[in-house]
Structure formats: C-alpha cells, structure tokens
Amino acid sequence: MSSRFSFIYKFKHATKNPARIPGLLYAGGELVIGKLQQHRRELGLSLILLICSLISLFVGVADISIFDIINQNTEKLRLVFISRIPRTVSLIIAGVGLSISGLIMQQMTQNKFVSPTTAGSLDAAKMGILASIILIPASSMLVKALFAFAFTFLASLIFLKMVESIRYRNVIFVPLVGLMFGGILSSISTFAAVNLNIVQQMNAWMMGDFSGILEGRYELIYVSLPATILTYLYANKFTVVGMGQDFAKNLGLNYRAVMNIGLFCVSLTVSAVMIIAGSISFLGLVVPNIVSIIYGDNIKKTLPFVALFGSTFLVICDIIGRLVIFPYEIPIGMMVGVIGGVIFLILLLRQR
C-alpha cells in the first residue's frame, strides 16, 4: 500500500523535475514486483497448471510432439485443435467449475463436507438427463442440459431446505443425509433405466470421461464460466447467507435471492459438466477442504487457489488415466472417485 502512495508521490514530483524519472521507474518496478510477490503462490500454481495443460496436449494415442506443431504438420495440427485442445480446456473448466461449486455449497451450508456429490446434485443431474431421454427421445444436447439443470436446481433447493431443519447437529450428519438423498434419486433413475434396458449404457455416459470431447460438441461447457465469475463476485455474500436467515437479513442481504443465485451457479456448472463429461465425484468435496487446510478460510483469498488446485488436479488425473494402461484409458470418473475418496478419508481420519 505504501509503495503505491510513494509511487504516486514520486510520479507527481517527477513530472515537475525530469531528473527524478529514474527514481520513478524504480518505484514502478517495485510496485509490480511487490504485487507479484504477494501473489507468488497463485502464479506458481498457474505455472504448474500451464505446464500440465501443455503436457495434456501432447499425451494421447496419436503420437504428436512439439515438432509437429512447429513444422505445421496439418494432420497432427488438426488433431490438436479438434481433440486435444478441447479436451484440455474442458478439463480445466470442469475442474474449476466443480471445485468452486463445492466451495459455494460449503459456504452456504457452513458445513465442510457438503458438495455436489454429498448433496445429491450429481444424482439429480443424472435423473434430468434420463428424463429428457425418456420424454424427448431425440433430444439435443441443449435440451438434455436444460433438463439436467432444472432437476439439479430443484434437488439443490430441496437439499438446502433439509439442511435448515437439521442445522444444529453433528457436522457429519448433513452429508450423510445428502448422500441418502442422492441414493434415493439414483435408485429411481436406475429403475427407469432398467425398464428401458439401458442400464449399462447409462453407466457408460454417466462415467466421467473426457475422451469423447471433440470440437463442435463440447462448447456447452463454456456455459459454466459465467457461473464461476459470478461466484467470485458474490463470494462473501454466500458466506454471510450461510450463517442463517436472520444474520443475513441483519446485514441487509436478500437471503432468498443470494441463495438462489448460489444454487443457480452450482446447478449450471454441474449440469454443464455432466452433459459434456459425465459424473465426477468428490472433486467439489476434496479440493476446497485441502485448500482450506493449507490456506485458511478467507474466501476472497482462497477462491483462486481452489480454482487452480481443482483444474490442476483434474488435468493430472486425466494424464495419469491416459498413461497407466496406454493406449487404453481409465475413465477420469473412476480415477477421481478412487483418488478423491482416499484423500477424503485421510482428511476425515486426521481431522478428528
């Protein structure tokens, strides 16, 4: 802060006295470096993300190396643009979106263990997609997404109402109830799928998998970006709303409106990711918790970390999934499910 003032001061004086310009440049440099240092962790993480993304571009069945790009090998370049880049970009967006959704939900319920997985949101989205298949058999991706969104939004509303009535209990109780709720939704979906004889298929497109992402078929996922931006702007409001209706009213916030915006953002993200990539459990649960352990609970500060962590984690998992049984792939849904689950267990066991 003071370096900024001293800079402005020096600037004012420099315009009067040209001999002071070197000093001015020096102060300006100091300011920039100061800001960089403050955010050095974010920069470091961003760098890691960048590197991983680049790696992701070059990992795959088709052998593409950086020379192919430099030499403008048209066929390989096409592959990069049609498959690799969309895939990597989707991974990043999904990672950011799901992690932040988890963070919002945790803030709104003031409970560390709430996330799209433990609140039935993923199961509701699945139900929505199934409903769209049943009701409008040849539905486009957009229609499916709308259905998924509607179901997720509704389910999240119900979940929040449930949380309100069991607020003052042991903190582990809430995710337990959420998981049961998800189980109920899931069993209804399974039943419908059995009757249509598409259980195996349903499992297939439910399984989180980024291998089918192609240019022209994945743009829907960009829809979750505005949700992420909105979250950043509303971050503190979500925290206040999490403290209760009275508390929020007292501070002049429109409780219902903020809640609904939060749910809107979460539902949008979850349904978009679900349509494009399938179900990815535990991401929204594990990433915000790890970040909170390392960096604390100040949302404005930790939000960028949650986003960076989430996307990096997802990209790395995907790369591993592509390499482990090369040239076959382990779907990311399973990788994150197992790795995320194990991390969550470790978190639980060490916390108590």
Next chain:
Amino acid sequence: MIKAEDISKSYGNNMVLDNITMQFPKGKVISLIGSNGAGKSTLLSIISRLLEQDQGTIAMDGKKITEFKNKKLARHLSILRQSNNVGLKLTVEELVSFGRFPYSQGRLKEEDHQKIEEAIRFLSLEEIQDSYLDELSGGQKQRAYLAMVVAQDTEYILLDEPLNNLDMKYSVQIMTILRRLADELDKTIIIVLHDINFASHYSDYIAALKDGNIEYYGITNEIITEQILQDVFDINCAITERNGKKTCNYFNHNL
C-alpha cells in the same frame, strides 16, 4: 475422598489442564469456578472418566478409578451433564428408575423401588412423576435428572453447570437440594458453576481455575475476596457480607 494427581490435558497446541493436583474432601460441596476455557468442564469430565487425560491419575479412596469396573464405579460416582438427546419417550418415574441401573441391571427389586420413591420425594416430583419428559419445563426436567442421580445413591456427585437455562427460582431450588444432599446424606458434591454468587452461597470449598491451573483453593469465604476474584476473572467487584454469606457485585466497573 477423590484425589487428582498431575492431571494434564491438551487439545493440539492448547494446554487445557496443566499438572492439576487437588483433593476433594467427603461430605462437602466443592465448586469449580473460573473464566471460559479455564478448564473446569474438562477437569470434571476427566474425574468422572468421561474423558481421558493425557497424563496423571484420579484416585478414589486410594484406588485408581481406571482400576474399577465401570459397573462398580457407577455405584460410587455419578455425573450429570447437559443432555441433548432427542425423542426420549420416558416418564419422570422411568427416568429416575434408570438411576438404579448400576445395581439392578434393569430388574428392579423392592430396595430399588424404595430408593426411586425416596428420590422422587426428595425432589418434589410426585405430582409429575407420570408425565413424559418432553412435556416438562426446563426446571422440571433438570429436577428429574437430578432425581435420577439421587436414586443412583453415589457418594460422589459431579455436576457440570446444572443451572444453565434455569430461572432464579429453579436455580435456588437445585442448589438448596444439593446442599441438603451434602448435609443430610453426607454426599460429596463437585459442581462447575459460572455464577460466583451461587458458588459463594452454597459451597463449602471453592477451587478457582485459570489457564489450566488451580490458582486458588480453599474455604469459600477465604476465596471470595476482591483480590482473588480480580485475579481469576479480571474484573472488579464489591463484596458485601450478610449472615455469614458473601455476595459479589461485579456490575459496576467504575469503582
């Protein structure tokens, strides 16, 4: 007599109890006072074996409490804490009967029935003994729980802030009953209180905890002094005495 020796307990980096050593003489009412976080509830939980200490021992009449079988220990030591259990479908009489569990293991004999009746009478619960717990007021419920403890007929009764959420009338009622338990039935009452005036009027001994240590321990009237209270609670108070009992006025800081 209960003896605590070198009791220490920490949560993470926070040392809640630091080498506490003290004795609790028989047949007296001993209050534990101190500001929030001083460690009073923790100490009480450790003495009653609800919580495990990091180090140190609790001994009752010379024998370590960990060496007692819990069923037997329950005949000598009982503790009453804030109870939050939802949906207890019990009448007052059924709750008090639970107090006999260490002896009857569920099968009530003549002697058990007698003790139950006595406890109900002692706490003046005859009129509501067939009412369900969820129909009672806070004060009545607390008396019911106290009756259960009385029916348990233990030499040592530990209570953790029993006067929380009770209005004045019920608070005085409970403290009077505790006084009677000590005087008439020779029970030892160890009680955590946050209101020093109740401690002053009803206890024989007071132990003041601060930062995990026992700063002061002695006869009530020796502890209730302006200096000591200033040290323990960091407030000024004016003490008045009447009929041998001291009252602290800590409401006016500009003295």
Next chain:
Amino acid sequence: MRHHRNIFVLLAIGLLGAVALFMSYDLGRGWEYALGLRSVKVSAMAIVACCVAYSSVTFQTLTNNRILTPSIMGFESVYMLLQTVIVYIYGDQTFKVLNSFDNFMLSVVCMIGFAFMLYILIYRKGKDNIYLLVLIGLVLGILFHSLSSFMQLIIDPNDFFIIQGKMFASFSNINKDLLGYSAVIMVVTLIIGFRLTKYLDVISLGRDQAISLGINYQRMVQIFLVIIAILVSISTALIGPITFLGIMVTNLTYELLKTYRHSLTIAACCLVTAILIIGGQFLTEHLFHLSTPITTIINLVGGAYFLYLLLGLKKI
C-alpha cells in the same frame, strides 16, 4: 402396558392377515407347488424382516437419530462389488462356478470383514465417534461403487444382466438350504441381541449418561455394531439390497409404540417390517406383475417418507 398389548395384538393380526392373503391369493391349479414356493418366500421375508428391524432400530439408537439406516455404511456397495467381480472373472460361467450357497457365504464373509475393518480403523485411533464411522463407511461405499461401475462398463452386455439382477432385492429363487442357515445364524444372533436390549435403553440416554450409569459404552457399541453387521449381511446376501426400508419401519414403529424399551420396540418393528415386506411383495407380484422390483417400491415410498421427515414437517 395395556396400550402396548393392544398394539401387539393388532400387529399380530395384521401379520397373520398379510400372510394368509399372500399364500392364498390366486392359487390356481398347481396349488401344492405354489404353496410350497410361497412358504419359502414367506420364511425368507420373516428372516429379512427381523434382520432389518433389529439392525435399524439399534443403529438409530446408537447414532441418536431417526433417519440413518445401517445399510448406508457401505454394506451394499461391498456386496455389489463382489458380485461384479465374480461376473467379471467368470462371465456366464458364474452360476456353474459359484453356486448360490458359496455366493451367499462369500458375500456374508466379505461384508462382515468390511465391517470389522471399518471398526478397527476407527477405534484403533481411539476415536469414539460413530458418525465418523458411518461417514467413512459411506465414502468407502462410494469408492466401491465407482469401481463396480467401471467394471460393469467392460463386462459383456449379456453377462451384465446377471449383475443387474443382483442390484434389486428379490424373493424369487431362494435356495432352501440358504434359508435354513440364515435362519439359524439370525436366531442365535437375535437371542444374544434381545438380551442386550436393556443396555440399548440406557445408551439412548446419551453417551455421558450411559457411562455414568456404569455401562461400558465403547464395548457395548462395538458389540451392537457387530450384531448389526451380521444381520445386515445375512439380509443382503439372501435377497439383495433394500436400502431405505429401515427408515420407514422404525419411524412407523415409533408412531405406534411410545416406549423407551427396545425389547418392545424391536419386537413390534419386526412385525411391522414383516407386514410391509409381505405387502410390498404382494403388490410387486400381483399389481405390477414383477416389472417393478420390491426394492424400487420400498425406495420410492421410503424415500418419500425420508423427505417428509426432513423437510421440517416433523421434529427429529
């Protein structure tokens, strides 16, 4: 007490009525054969009813709430994972390699083993928190479910139908020997279990109170968890997953019978559960003609009840 007796009489009559209806409805020509088949089913239902009743009521007392059921601890995911692995390895040879008896025993052993592993994991660290135990079981359940889903993807679609059949509870094709073995295990467990219900009464007062009254709390909780594990394993291995049945039956029982005595509550719950299962199976067979498995009916109704409980309409 008289009030309680009336309820039991009512329930007993209800049960007899349900059994009679089930056995005699639409018997048709080959009635001897049908009767034989149906008695097997009814016996299985009785066993499952007792298992579910005892384990659900006990579990809810241990966790001090009226919503959770023991199956959420991951038992059913373990069962599904095992079944998936078996089909994955043996494909359509599954039934030849592993007859229903071996499958049953293997399932029970795996589920009980899982429970023990869980308990040791939690209690070794000296942590006395049953909610944590349940949550960890649940997370492991999700993990196993992910693994199962993945394996199910790569299984031959024809073989998949074997697994699909296991996903839902079914009273058809129950091996009579299995019935015998499960009945024996269940009866022995329940005899021990019923003698311990007085400790449950004290535990319902809360952990602190229970210890103060001389109960060896941690030991008791462990024993009850083992009993629950055995009963849930038998029920799941016998007929498959019935997740949400527990919520319904316990709450219905609590509505009918207002008492703290678990011996009475559990006994009544056994009757209630039996009536509901027989009723549900009756609907499945004669109204839905087996197109809707009983699990779905139970999950739908149980699920709706679950929401009703939680949307603040009742204080829990």
